Amino acid sequence: MATYMDMDTLKFLLYEVFEADKLTELERFADYDKASMDLMLDAVKTSSDKVFFPAFKEMDEQAAHYKDGKVIVHPVVGEMMKLAGENGWIGATFSYDDGGMQLPHIIFNAASHIIECANNSITGYMGLTGGAANLIVSFASQELKDKIVPHMIAGKWAGTMCLTEPQAGSSLSDITTSATRNEDGTFNIKGQKIFISGGDHEYCENFVHLVIARIEGAPPGTKGISLFVVPKMREDASGKLESNDVITAGDFQKMGQRGYCTTHLSFGEKEDCKAWLVGDENMGLRYMFKMMNSARIDVGLTAASTATAAYYASLQYAKERPQGRRILKGGAKNVSDQQTFIINHPDVRRMLMLQKSVVEGSLSLLLEATRYADLSEAGDESKREYYHDLLELLTPIAKTYPSEMGRISISNGLQILGGYGFCTDFPLEQYYRDIRIMALYEGTTGIQSMDLLGRKLMMKNGAAMQHLMKEVGFTIKEAMENEDLKPYAEQLSAKMQEAQEVIMHLLQFAMKGEHERFISDATMFMEYLSTMVIAWQWLKMANAAKMALLTGNQEYDTDFYQSKIHTMRFYFKYELPKTLGLKETLIHPETLTLVESDNSVFA
Numbered sequence: 001m002a003t004y005m006d007m008d009t010l011k012f013l014l015y016e017v018f019e020a021d022k023l024t025e026l027e028r029f030a031d032y033d034k035a036s037m038d039l040m041l042d043a044v045k046t047s048s049d050k051v052f053f054p055a056f057k058e059m060d061e062q063a064a065h066y067k068d069g070k071v072i073v074h075p076v077v078g079e080m081m082k083l084a085g086e087n088g089w090i091g092a093t094f095s096y097d098d099g100g101m102q103l104p105h106i107i108f109n110a111a112s113h114i115i116e117c118a119n120n121s122i123t124g125y126m127g128l129t130g131g132a133a134n135l136i137v138s139f140a141s142q143e144l145k146d147k148i149v150p151h152m153i154a155g156k157w158a159g160t161m162c163l164t165e166p167q168a169g170s171s172l173s174d175i176t177t178s179a180t181r182n183e184d185g186t187f188n189i190k191g192q193k194i195f196i197s198g199g200d201h202e203y204c205e206n207f208v209h210l211v212i213a214r215i216e217g218a219p220p221g222t223k224g225i226s227l228f229v230v231p232k233m234r235e236d237a238s239g240k241l242e243s244n245d246v247i248t249a250g251d252f253q254k255m256g257q258r259g260y261c262t263t264h265l266s267f268g269e270k271e272d273c274k275a276w277l278v279g280d281e282n283m284g285l286r287y288m289f290k291m292m293n294s295a296r297i298d299v300g301l302t303a304a305s306t307a308t309a310a311y312y313a314s315l316q317y318a319k320e321r322p323q324g325r326r327i328l329k330g331g332a333k334n335v336s337d338q339q340t341f342i343i344n345h346p347d348v349r350r351m352l353m354l355q356k357s358v359v360e361g362s363l364s365l366l367l368e369a370t371r372y373a374d375l376s377e378a379g380d381e382s383k384r385e386y387y388h389d390l391l392e393l394l395t396p397i398a399k400t401y402p403s404e405m406g407r408i409s410i411s412n413g414l415q416i417l418g419g420y421g422f423c424t425d426f427p428l429e430q431y432y433r434d435i436r437i438m439a440l441y442e443g444t445t446g447i448q449s450m451d452l453l454g455r456k457l458m459m460k461n462g463a464a465m466q467h468l469m470k471e472v473g474f475t476i477k478e479a480m481e482n483e484d485l486k487p488y489a490e491q492l493s494a495k496m497q498e499a500q501e502v503i504m505h506l507l508q509f510a511m512k513g514e515h516e517r518f519i520s521d522a523t524m525f526m527e528y529l530s531t532m533v534i535a536w537q538w539l540k541m542a543n544a545a546k547m548a549l550l551t552g553n554q555e556y557d558t559d560f561y562q563s564k565i566h567t568m569r570f571y572f573k574y575e576l577p578k579t580l581g582l583k584e585t586l587i588h589p590e591t592l593t594l595v596e597s598d599n600s601v602f603a
């Protein structure tokens with residue numbers, strides 16, 4: 001079987017970089033130890049090898065589709081929901097009181113990474129169910145929780161997230177789905193939701209749609225949005241399931257992730273779609289952000305995982321494909337020599353290293369963010385806000401960098417296969433198609449970038465950015481103590497200083513009230529800051545690798561640790577300097593993209 005991920009790298013990150021085993025010192029995670037964490041990860045790898053990876057190509061070839069009012073998906077979706085239910089994966093991170101296993105998020109996401117590398121179209125079915133159940137656990141009444149959540153955790157009922165409407169995608173303030181109050185305290189829902197992932201199929205008995213809608217008379221904009229539980233099937237007086245007037249109107253056909261259904265749902269065509277309010281009226285978007293924030297991390301993780309699988313596919317090809325000869329000293333080539341494998345050509349090595357630096361850097365950032373989630377929920381109470389702020393700041397980056405740079409890394413991987421990369425005999429073209437959605441899901445790159453610059457940096461007077469500077473500072477300090485790593489620490493330190501200057505430059509526009517100008521190059525700023533954030537992660541990995549080599553406390557062989565340090569050096573030579581050009585653009589005085597009067601610039 002082809003290699004699609006590396007357990008050693010994952011465990012190196014978990015235990016040597018992030019000390020995930022130390023989380024077990026916290027009361028919430030006290031029932032775990034390293035052995036039980038490893039056992040779980042190894043079991044997930046076995047399922048991925050046996051069940052999820054073999055279905056990866058098939059799910060693309062036998063795409064989800066709509067037929068006779070039903071959505072048809074690959075049977076592995078049924079196996080996934082069954083396995084997830086039996087093994088407690090769906091509610092794994094929930095409290096014991098809520099039917100969960102109190103598993104640290106970092107271990108759960110490590111397990112998700114394994115499955116997603118094997119098959120990026122499958123975890124969404126489970127992830128959305130867990131996310132929806134978590135939202136119900138957090139904000140709904142005890143009665144709703146008791147009625148719904150156990151079915152979801154058991155994998156029998158699926159969950160979805162219904163935000164998007166045909167006229168309202170990025171701008172949720174424009175949703176028109178309506179909720180009318182009934183005398184018994186329920187509501188009637190009416191409206192259309194499109195692009196709803198995992199919205200219907202035959203492998204779950206029921207679907208719990210979390211729908212945002214406007215109650216009659218609610219204020220305009222996001223302040224008038226409420227959140228509802230809208231089941232596809234509701235209980236009748238005798239407790240039997242009956243239709244709740246939720247119609248599946250179609251399934252979108254897509255360029256990638258074709259095994260993951262994307263439905264069009266119509267609510268209340270017969271004026272008989274019952275809904276139950278979650279929490280307070282008009283607070284819906286605030287609640288929904290809990291699910292959206294964790295879904296953003298999930299999207300970043302799926303992107304990083306898809307790009308990881310692509311990296312291992314191109315690495316294997318590069319080791320086996322003979323083509324051309326190495327250039328000898330003096331520039332000659334000896335045509336009577338056997339062809340060399342393409343992995344020996346510097347340009348191919350550059351592309352492979354780019355892939356490695358992007359995928360491992362991304363995974364490291366995602367695990368870092370997830371560790372902050374654990375510490376903000378279960379860590380020392382006095383530091384919970386600190387970690388929460390860091391998580392808030394890093395979430396748009398952890399979603400966007402793997403989505404955007406993962407796509408570029410897969411493009412390089414496809415290039416390594418030459419013409420075969422474009423053909424369906426090899427998986428690169430599928431990975432390339434699959435990853436393209438990640439920059440659109442859960443808020444596009446443009447929206448994430450505006451969130452980073454316009455909201456997260458400004459949040460609490462810049463507190464989160466100060467926390468980030470502090471954390472990067474710890475890594476730099478550690479690296480400074482080692483002569484080999486010192487030059488890289490100095491380089492990153494200078495870059496972070498520069499970032500402060502760029503931020504101050506941009507902030508002056510916000511302070512002058514020129515908000516459109518302030519935000520106009522947010523996507524450039526995202527690329528700028530995230531390139532540095534990944535450099536920080538690489539320096540962190542290099543610190544851990546160096547420590548293992550110096551102390552001899554090595555879990556893996558010397559080449560493994562040296563390769564981490566080598567990839568850090570690659571990243572600092574080939575990627576980090578790109579921030580120079582981005583800085584130049586960001587502080588440039590011209591405003592070429594602002595609407596001056598009309599669209600004549602496109603004449």
Ligand SMILES: Cc1cc2nc3c(=O)[nH]c(=O)nc-3n(C[C@H](O)[C@H](O)[C@H](O)COP(=O)(O)OP(=O)(O)OC[C@H]3O[C@@H](n4cnc5c(N)ncnc54)[C@H](O)[C@@H]3O)c2cc1C
Nearest residue numbers: 161162163164169170195196197262441442443444446447
């Ligand atoms: C396969 C798939 C699955 C999905 N799953 C779900 C799901 O499960 N649940 C759900 O609710 N939704 C889902 N979505 C919807 C997804 O979240 C939206 O497609 C996305 O948020 C973008 O909205 P839109 O398509 O309407 O694009 P638009 O909002 O029209 O955006 C078009 C372009 O304009 C830019 N833009 C928009 N507004 C601004 C602005 N103010 N400033 C600058 N640029 C702007 C965007 O960045 C983008 O480049 C899914 C979509 C797809 C394709």
